[in-house]
Amino acid sequence: MDSKYYIVLLAMVAIIAIAPLIMYGGLGEDEGYFGGADGAAGTAVEETGYTPWFSAIWEPPSGEIESLLFALQAAIGAIIIGYILGYFQGQAKERKRIENEVKTADGAENTGPEN
């Protein structure tokens, strides 16, 4: 797949993420929109009359702290992916450069058909 198609695929992902925001434009958490599915399931379970028997040993004290930790989680992942794929990219470039050098050297000296 040519790298230019990456943009197309990523744009599709963006459309999938943005579409609900347009569909339910103007609605918010107060109207019951854009809450988490995990929480919705929790509510459904509580409606059966069940009381949770254990609660989280530590909870982020506010939404701000929670978003801090989520951003941290994403950042840890992103930096690892970026570092390693960037390293691979550099390796691939260097490999190509050496191959080209070998080819031109071969061409100049006219040494045999290998390569």
Add this chain to the structure above:
Amino acid sequence: MHIMEGFLPWQWCLLWYIVSLPVVAYGVVQIKKITDEHPESKPLLAVSGAFVFVLSSLKLPSVTGSCSHPTGTGLGAVLFGPAVASVLGAIVLVFQALLLAHGGLTTLGANIFSMGIVGPVVAWLVYKGVKKAGWSPLIGVFLAASLADLMTYVTTATQLSLAFPVPTFSAAFVNFMWIFAITQIPLAIAEGLLTVVIFDYIMKLRPDILENLKVIGPKIKEKVQAVV
């Protein structure tokens, strides 16, 4: 797909722990074996884990009007097999249970089962099937990642319906499927697309590692190398 802390009766918590722990333990052994045999694959293992970190932190809005997140386990399962992906999933779930109050320690076994076991097993089987059929590995990765994502949520809905069959199992199942699985359909497609992009990029840069891990055959490797 996180079942919240304390939201499963303890018998179910115990059952899912008993099912999940051996798989994670086997995954640890597999990681040791694979990285001993193919030390060059270590960076890809890190990328697979990091991919789970990123994707499971992205809570996206869906057409049902609620938000959910992809799982990211499909990539690791396709590259390293389902047991290794279980370990990666478990690491993220522990992080989220301890620091984010998402999921929980009591429900960890159940959450590892859905995100770390069922999802990766589905991804692995789908990818193997597509490979056998001789289709492009990119189609395989797309289907594997999307279906793994979706089946993770179907599993969560099933787990909750089993624990809370109120008024009946099927009524509860429809309810939880609506909450989890329907919300997840567009997000599963998004996860499939993202996984294709990263997989294709890896395949272009290091087809040799993918061949060593038997993810792609020598023919595809040559084809990719000819293009690059």
